[in-house]
Amino acid sequence: NAGVMQNPRHLVRRRGQEARLRCSPMKGHSHVYWYRQLPEEGLKFMVYLQKENIIDESGMPKERFSAEFPKEGPSILRIQQVVRGDSAAYFCASSPGLGETQYFGPGTRLLVL
Amino acid sequence: DQQVKQNSPSLSVQEGRISILNCDYTNSMFDYFLWYKKYPAEGPTFLISISSIKDKNEDGRFTVFLNKSAKHLSLHIVPSQPGDSAVYFCADSYSGAGSYQLTFGKGTKLSVIP
Numbered sequence: 001n002a003g004v005m006q007n008p009r010h011l012v013r014r015r016g017q018e019a020r021l022r023c024s025p026m027k028g029h030s031h032v033y034w035y036r037q038l039p040e041e042g043l044k045f046m047v048y049l050q051k052e053n054i055i056d057e058s059g060m061p062k063e064r065f066s067a068e069f070p071k072e073g074p075s076i077l078r079i080q081q082v083v084r085g086d087s088a089a090y091f092c093a094s095s096p097g098l099g100e101t102q103y104f105g106p107g108t109r110l111l112v113l
Numbered sequence: 114d115q116q117v118k119q120n121s122p123s124l125s126v127q128e129g130r131i132s133i134l135n136c137d138y139t140n141s142m143f144d145y146f147l148w149y150k151k152y153p154a155e156g157p158t159f160l161i162s163i164s165s166i167k168d169k170n171e172d173g174r175f176t177v178f179l180n181k182s183a184k185h186l187s188l189h190i191v192p193s194q195p196g197d198s199a200v201y202f203c204a205d206s207y208s209g210a211g212s213y214q215l216t217f218g219k220g221t222k223l224s225v226i227p
Contacts, residue, residue, distance in 0.1 A: 004156070006156075033212075033214065033215075035215075035217075040219070041219060042117075042202055042204075042217035042218050042219045042220055043157070043202070043204075043215070043217045044217070045212075045214040045215060045216070048212040048213075048214060055211065055212055056211060056212035056214065058212075058214075059214070091156050091157070093156075093215075095213075098212075098213060099144070099206070099208060099213045101147070101159055101162065102159070102215060103159060104149075104156035104157045104158070104159075105156050106154075106155055106156045107154075107155070107156050109154075
């Protein structure tokens with residue numbers, strides 16, 4: 001039973017570049033959540049998706065950030081024109097159904113130089 | 114305005130003794146609380162949860178207590194083991210936004226001393 005998979009585990013970008021973070025949920029899970037953890041902080045909710053649909057993006061910054069969960073393939077969190085303040089750990093979680101326990105991936109650590 | 118607060122950033126406990134981690138919350142509309150454990154460079158691992166209609170839930174060495182009048186919950190680990198050394202996050206889950214998104218505290222770093 002593979003858990004939630006995220007890649008890359010580490011990503012280095014220069015200011016102004018694009019960052020693409022991928023998340024493959026656990027088998028049988030169709031609900032995906034993205035969270036961000038800044039240094040010395042707890043995880044903060046960003047977006048909740050089901051297959052092909054964004055359900056709740058209330059935690060997403062209004063500009064430069066987007067997310068998708070296509071019918072085939074992993075969920076993608078995309079950050080355009082990265083800035084140093086985007087440096088953080090980005091975690092994906094999946095659950096089998098709405099309101100059920102969320103299981104987290106190992107995270108992608110983004111460093112913006 | 115932080116909805117979930119973990120006021121102790123760190124806690125040290127002797128192996129074999131009880132570890133008590135605390136969490137306070139402000140949102141009375143939550144559906145349930147969860148505790149996650151996190152090792153460095155890994156994602157959070159689910160430990161135990163408690164629904165709003167209960168005041169206690171137990172799973173092996175882990176017990177969570179919920180005091181709704183005080184808006185307080187705690188995680189008890191008995192007996193504590195060195196492998197329990199990690200950062201512990203409490204989180205609440207609220208369905209009001211339709212997503213059951215989790216709101217996390219800042220975490221408490223537990224060190225179990227052999």
